[in-house]
Amino acid sequence: MKLVTAVIKPHQLDAVKEALHAMGVSGMTVSEVQGYGRQKGHTEVYRGAEYTVEFLPKYRIDVLIDDIDADKVVEAIVNAARTGKIGDGKVWVTSVDEVVRVRTGERGLDAL
C-alpha cells in the first residue's frame, strides 16, 4: 500500500478532488498548511512598512491507495493541480506498512 501526499495551490483542490473521484478513489484527507519552495514568499506593505510573508497557504491532500494504482493517482493529481506557474506544489509517495479501519477492524487492502 502507498500513501500519496500532495501539497497544492488552494484553488486547485476542486480539480484534484474531481479527478480522484473520477478514477474511483474512495477517500482522502485534506488539511490547510503553510510553506514555501522555489516560489518563496511575497511582500505586503502596511502604512509604509514592508513585511515579507514567507509561508504561503497551501492545501495538503493525503490518499491511501493500492500499490498498483499509485502511479495513476500521482498522474491524476499532477495533471489536475498543474497551472504551469511557479508554486504549483509537490506530490510524493511513501510506502505504508499497515492500515486498519477503525469501525470493523479490517486490515490491509480491505481497509482502504
Next chain:
Amino acid sequence: MELNAPDTGWILVSSALVLLMTPGLALFYGGLNRAKSVVNMMMMSFSSIGLISVLWLLYGFGIAFGTDVPLGETPGFFGNPSSYLGTADLFAEVDGLPTYVFMAFQMMFAILTVALISGALSDRAKFAGWLIFAAAWFTIVYAPVAHMVWGGGFIGDLGVIDFAGGTAVHINAGAAALALAIVLGRRVGWPHQSFKPHNVPFVALGAALLWFGWFGFNAGSELAVDQVTAIAFLNTQVATAAALLGWIIVEWIKNGKPTLVGASSGAVAGLVAITPSCASLQPIWALVLGLVAGGVSCLAVGLKYVLKYDDSLDVFGIHFVAGWVGTLWIGLFGWDFAIDEATGEYVGSGLGLFNGGGASQLLAQFESAAIVSVWSFVVALVIGFILKKAGLFRVREEQEIEGIDVHEHKESAYETFTPVESTTSAGAHSVSSGV
C-alpha cells in the same frame, strides 16, 4: 430662555454619534493590532467609556466648563471642579440648550480623546497602568485644556479657532501618545519582526464608524442647527474624501500599491484635519486641506522608523500631524461665515494669511497648538515615567511575547483550534442559572 427643541434634538443625536466613535476606534485600532493583543487594545477604548463618563460627571465637566478660576485679571487654567456637583442649577439652558445635554455631548469628546492615546500602547501596557494614566491625564490635561480652549480659559482668549477640537482633542492626544511611546519603549522585536495588521476589514469598519460618528463631532459642535452646521457637515465629508485620496495617491507612488489600510488611515487623517476648521473654510479649501492632510500623514507615519520610537498605531503620525495641519490651515485659508445680527445679511470675510486676513489668526493658531502640545507631552511623560518606575506600566517580556490578552485579561480574541471542548469551573453553578 426657552428650550430650543430642534437644536436640542440635534445635539442629543450628535452625542450618540460621538459616543459611537469610540467603539469605532476600538475596531480601527483592534484590526491594526496583532491577533494576540486585540482584546487589550479594544479594552483600552471600552474602559475609557466607563472611566471617563464617571469622572466627567463627578468633576471633569466642572473643571472644563465650570466657573473659571482666574489668574489675576486674565482667564485661568481650569474651572471650579465642584461647579456642577449637585448644587448648581442643572436645569439651566444656554442659548436654548439644556446644560444636561451639553454635559453629555462634551462627555463623549473626553471619552474619545483619552481612548485615542491607547493606539501608541500596543501589546505592552499593563491594564491597571492604563487606567491610572487615563484618570490622571484626563484630570491634569484633558479637562483643563478643554477649559482653556472652550470653557472660557486663556487659550480661547488668544483668539484661537478650534471648532470641534483639533487642538483640544487631536493634538492633545497625539502629543500624549508620543510621550507614552517614548516612556514605554519599543516592543520586543520592533521594527524587525512582523507587526502587520491582523484584520484589515476591522480597520475599514472602524474607520467607517468613526467617519459616521464624526458628523456629530463636527456639525454637532455648532450646538445649534443653522448655516454653520451645514458648512461643517459638508466640509467634514469633502475633506475626508480628499484625504482618503491624498493618502492612497502618496502611497501608490511611494510603495507601489494603494491599500485599504491606507484609505482608512487617510480618511481618519482628513477627519482630524477638518475638525478644528470645518466651520471656517469654504468647501473648496476644505477639499485642498484634505488632500494635503492625507498626503502629509502618509509620509509622517514613516517618521517612527527613522527616529526609532514605537508609536504602534501612529497616533502621533495621524492625530498630532493632521491636527496641526488643520489648525494652521485656518490661519492660511480660513473664512469667517458671519451673519450680521442687525440686518441678517451674510458678511463673510477672509481670516487667513492668503485671503486678506493677515497673520494674526495664524499666530493665534500656532500659539494655542504649541501650548497644548508642550503641556500634554510633558505631563504625559511625567505620569508615564512615574508609572514605569512604580512597575505599573510595562508587562514582562515573556508576557508580551506570549500575548497581552491572555496575561492581562485571561481572554483571547479568537479560537483557532479547539479539538476538545474546554471545561469550565462555572459548570458546578449552572443549576442556579435555571437549568
